[in-house]
Amino acid sequence: MPKQIVPSDIDPTAIGEVSAPPYVRLPDPTRLFFRRAQRLNALAEIDELGPYLRFLAALADVQHGIQDGLSDPDLPETEVRERAHAFGMPPLDRDRFASGAFFETLDRLVLAASAIEKPRAAANALDRLKLAAPAERDAMVRNVLADAIAADALAEHVYVAAALQLHFARLAACLDASTLVPVGDGACPVCGGPPVSSMIVGWHGSHGARFCACSLCGTLWNYVRIKCTLCGSTKGIGYVEVEGGPGTVKAETCDSCGCYVKILHQHKDPNLDPVADDVATLGLDLLVRESGYRRGSFNPFLVGY
Amino acid sequence: MNIELSRRAFLQTAGAGLAGTTLGALGFGDIEAAHAAAIRSFKLANTTEARNTCPYCSVACGVILYSKGDLRKGEQAEITHIEGDTDHPTNRGTLCPKGSALLGFVKAPTRLQQPMIRKPGADKFEPTTWEDAIDRIARLMKDDRDQNFVATNNDGVTVNRWITTGFLAASATTNETAFETYKVVRSTGMLVFDNQARV
Numbered sequence: 001m002p003k004q005i006v007p008s009d010i011d012p013t014a015i016g017e018v019s020a021p022p023y024v025r026l027p028d029p030t031r032l033f034f035r036r037a038q039r040l041n042a043l044a045e046i047d048e049l050g051p052y053l054r055f056l057a058a059l060a061d062v063q064h065g066i067q068d069g070l071s072d073p074d075l076p077e078t079e080v081r082e083r084a085h086a087f088g089m090p091p092l093d094r095d096r097f098a099s100g101a102f103f104e105t106l107d108r109l110v111l112a113a114s115a116i117e118k119p120r121a122a123a124n125a126l127d128r129l130k131l132a133a134p135a136e137r138d139a140m141v142r143n144v145l146a147d148a149i150a151a152d153a154l155a156e157h158v159y160v161a162a163a164l165q166l167h168f169a170r171l172a173a174c175l176d177a178s179t180l181v182p183v184g185d186g187a188c189p190v191c192g193g194p195p196v197s198s199m200i201v202g203w204h205g206s207h208g209a210r211f212c213a214c215s216l217c218g219t220l221w222n223y224v225r226i227k228c229t230l231c232g233s234t235k236g237i238g239y240v241e242v243e244g245g246p247g248t249v250k251a252e253t254c255d256s257c258g259c260y261v262k263i264l265h266q267h268k269d270p271n272l273d274p275v276a277d278d279v280a281t282l283g284l285d286l287l288v289r290e291s292g293y294r295r296g297s298f299n300p301f302l303v304g305y
Numbered sequence: 306m307n308i309e310l311s312r313r314a315f316l317q318t319a320g321a322g323l324a325g326t327t328l329g330a331l332g333f334g335d336i337e338a339a340h341a342a343a344i345r346s347f348k349l350a351n352t353t354e355a356r357n358t359c360p361y362c363s364v365a366c367g368v369i370l371y372s373k374g375d376l377r378k379g380e381q382a383e384i385t386h387i388e389g390d391t392d393h394p395t396n397r398g399t400l401c402p403k404g405s406a407l408l409g410f411v412k413a414p415t416r417l418q419q420p421m422i423r424k425p426g427a428d429k430f431e432p433t434t435w436e437d438a439i440d441r442i443a444r445l446m447k448d449d450r451d452q453n454f455v456a457t458n459n460d461g462v463t464v465n466r467w468i469t470t471g472f473l474a475a476s477a478t479t480n481e482t483a484f485e486t487y488k489v490v491r492s493t494g495m496l497v498f499d500n501q502a503r504v
Contacts, residue, residue, distance in 0.1 A: 052336060154329075
């Protein structure tokens with residue numbers, strides 16, 4: 001007897017490619033920084049910020065290169081993560097981050113970054129970081145994890161933030177994406193951090209969906225479009241771009257909280273990277289700032305705007 | 306938001322009046338200044354994205370309308386593109402061929418833009434005002450109801466029905482509008498009543 005087809009086997013309404021985006025896409029640290037370096041190098045060829053983008057590309061290359069032989073990061077205990085889940089908190093708790101094991105990553109990054117061609121100020125900052133006492137380094141780690149970078153040591157924090165990005169991306173990659181749930185507007189479901197930017201993606205099966213990119217761990221999380229990624233308002237959302245541009249990077253402005261976060265149309269250009277293209281479109285920040293909106297995203301490579 | 310605000314507060318207290326930026330601190334201050342000078346000659350262009358419901362059929366798919374210009378900022382806005390809304394549970398980013406052609410529908414020169422009337426015996430529509438149209442509809446409905454309202458059936462049971470006039474309302478509305486529509490129409494005793502998204 002042929003298999004009987006029950007109505008639940010077939011969805012007659014599914015016409016065309018239905019978009020069914022996953023809630024999160026965890027970072028793949030073995031590709032994340034490699035691709036970011038490629039993107040930064042490509043942007044450096046055409047952008048006025050070329051030298052800075054080349055510096056960041058070299059830093060992303062370091063983030064990629066130092067992973068070989070680096071010890072596996074320790075995830076928090078299962079019961080700690082389960083308790084966080086039960087109370088709607090992200091599994092990686094920034095406040096309880098023990099920086100001990102992280103210093104191996106930081107030491108490797110500092111060593112490898114010595115070879116990067118850079119201005120004197122950047123070299124001096126790296127030297128200061130090399131000589132910093134563990135307590136000073138720990139304080140910098142706390143600053144980056146609190147997204148509160150000290151204005152008198154911005155340069156040192158760039159290296160610390162780069163090492164933390166790598167460390168947290170490796171931690172996030174060990175998690176099970178299916179256990180992650182939303183923890184609040186503007187907060188990464190893995191580490192609770194603010195987004196660096198968001199992207200409309202063209203991935204197969206998720207076309208047209210918007211994902212926020214975490215500024216620390218690189219996790220991408222699905223977020224409803226035309227909604228402020230910071231305060232969750234759906235009223236008074238506008239999109240601003242530099243006139244005559246390709247329309248791939250816009251500032252999503254929110255009249256409710258007065259902030260903006262950049263939104264990248266990755267479905268139009270698959271090369272767009274949430275961190276690289278945020279830095280490369282600094283001109284947009286400078287123009288939007290004059291119209292009264294404040295930059296609401298966090299990017300350790302673009303602090304002070 | 307709190308994170309962002311605390312960062313600002315921290316920068317303000319620790320900044321000591323410096324224009325502290327990452328580029329400046331790393332020694333890229335000169336290219337930052339050159340870039341800031343170069344970008345000054347550029348302008349910003351406002352665009353908007355708005356959610357709406359496809360008006361073609363009763364499935365009521367979600368669509369996103371992209372416009373150039375922003376009405377809230379006192380500009381003219383022109384729809385440039387329409388696509389299926391990925392976040393909408395009905396169509397999840399898809400659109401049928403009719404829905405995909407919505408932009409042509411919006412910009413069609415034959416699109417109805419004001420009330421029109423085709424009088425009995427006439428062979429074409431002519432424009433009218435909303436006031437005349439609503440008065441005329443109310444007059445005709447009242448006359449028809451006065452003539453044909455059925456208060457009781459043959460057995461003497463109260464039925465209060467009016468079946469010589471029908472009402473077709475739209476369903477691409479808010480719950481409140483739908484509630485009011487239902488109350489108004491049913492309270493007249495009208496039974497021939499449907500809600501249809503393509504209206």
